Amino acid sequence: MLKFIINRIYIAIPTLFLISFFIFGLQKLMPGDPALMLAGEDRSPEAINYIRELYHLNEPFIVQYLYWLGDVLQGDFGTSIRSDESVMDLLLLKLPVTIELSILSMLFAILISIPMSIIAAVKKNSGWDFSSSIFALIGQSIPNFWLGFMMILLVSVHWGILPASGYVSPFESLSQNIQTMIMPAFVLGTGLAATIFRHSRGAMLEVLAADFIRTARAKGVKRKTIYLKHALRNALIPVVTMITIQFGELLGGAVLTEQVFTIPGLGKLIVDSVYNRDFPVVQGIVMFSALMFIFSNIIADSAYYLLDPKLRHREVS
Structure with a gap:
C-alpha cells in the first residue's frame, strides 16, 4: 500500500511543477504593470523602482518564476495587492x-x-x-x-x-x-x-x-x-x-x-x-x-x- 501511494506521489510531483509554471506564466501574460498597481495612484519613480527590485520584476521571466516557486515551496504564496494580507x-x-x-x-x-x-x-x-x-x-x-x-x-x-x-x-x-x-x-x-x-x-x-x-x-x-x-x-x-x-x-x-x-x-x-x-x-x-x-x-x-x-x-x- 505504501509503495502504491509513493508511486502516485512521484507521478504527481512533475505535474505540480508543470501546473505552477503555467499558472505563473499566464499571470505574466495579463495586461497591466504590477509595479504600477502596487505603487498606487500617488506613485513616484522611486517607489516603482523599489517595488520592481523587491518583487524581482526586473529579472528575466525564468528567474522570477524560480523566486516565486521557492517561496511557494516554503508555504509563502505572496501578499494580496488589495488588502496587504498574506495569501x-x-x-x-x-x-x-x-x-x-x-x-x-x-x-x-x-x-x-x-x-x-x-x-x-x-x-x-x-x-x-x-x-x-x-x-x-x-x-x-x-x-x-x-x-x-x-x-x-x-x-x-x-x-x-x-x-x-x-x-x-x-x-x-x-x-x-x-x-x-x-x-x-x-x-x-x-x-x-x-x-x-x-x-x-x-x-x-x-x-x-x-x-x-x-x-x-x-x-x-x-x-x-x-x-x-x-x-x-x-x-x-x-x-x-x-x-x-x-x-x-x-x-x-x-x-x-x-x-x-x-x-x-x-x-x-x-x-x-x-x-x-x-x-x-x-x-x-x-x-x-x-x-x-x-x-x-x-x-x-x-x-x-x-x-x-x-x-x-x-x-x-
Whole structure:
C-alpha cells in the first residue's frame, strides 16, 4: 500500500511543477504593470523602482518564476495587492467555509443518488428507472447559477423561508448557519447527485449481470442480501473513486454557487480577486485548487486499491 501511494506521489510531483509554471506564466501574460498597481495612484519613480527590485520584476521571466516557486515551496504564496494580507492567511480563512459547503453538498448528493441508483438498477426499464434517468439528465443540464437564482426567487422572495444570501459561522449560530447553507448545498449537490446516479446505476447494472450474482440467486440467497451486500459492495468501487475526485474539485472552490449566494469561500474569493486584479491571490487559489485536485486523485487511487482486491493481487504478482 505504501509503495502504491509513493508511486502516485512521484507521478504527481512533475505535474505540480508543470501546473505552477503555467499558472505563473499566464499571470505574466495579463495586461497591466504590477509595479504600477502596487505603487498606487500617488506613485513616484522611486517607489516603482523599489517595488520592481523587491518583487524581482526586473529579472528575466525564468528567474522570477524560480523566486516565486521557492517561496511557494516554503508555504509563502505572496501578499494580496488589495488588502496587504498574506495569501496563505486568506486561504486558511476562506477554506473552512468551502469545506463546509463541499461536505454538505456531497452528503446531499450521496443520500439522494445512491438509493435512487440502486432502485433504478434493480427495476431496470421500469417507470422508476425512466423517471430517475430523466431527473438525472435534468440535474446535469441545469446550470448552477440559474438554479440558484430560481431557488432564491422561490424560497426566499416568494415563500420567505430561508435567507437569500449571506453566511453565518456555525460557532456563532448553528441554526442560522444551517439556514444559510441549505440552498447553496442543494444547488451544488444537484449536479453532483445526477453524476453519481448515472455512474452508480451503470455500475450496479454491470454487477447485477455478473455470474456470481446469478449463482447467488440460484442458491436462494435473499434479494436484499444480493443487492446490498454483494452487488452494491462491488458497484461502489468505481463510484467511491469518482466521489473522491469530485470532492477534490469542490474544495477548489464552487465559484458560481458561492458568488450567487454570497458565500465567503474560495470560489467567491477568486472571483473578487480577478475583478480587483489581485494576481497573487489568484495564483495562490489556482495553485491550491490544483494541489487539492491532485491530492484527491491520490486518495481516489488509494481507495480503489483498498476496495479492489484484484489490483492488490496484480501488484503482488
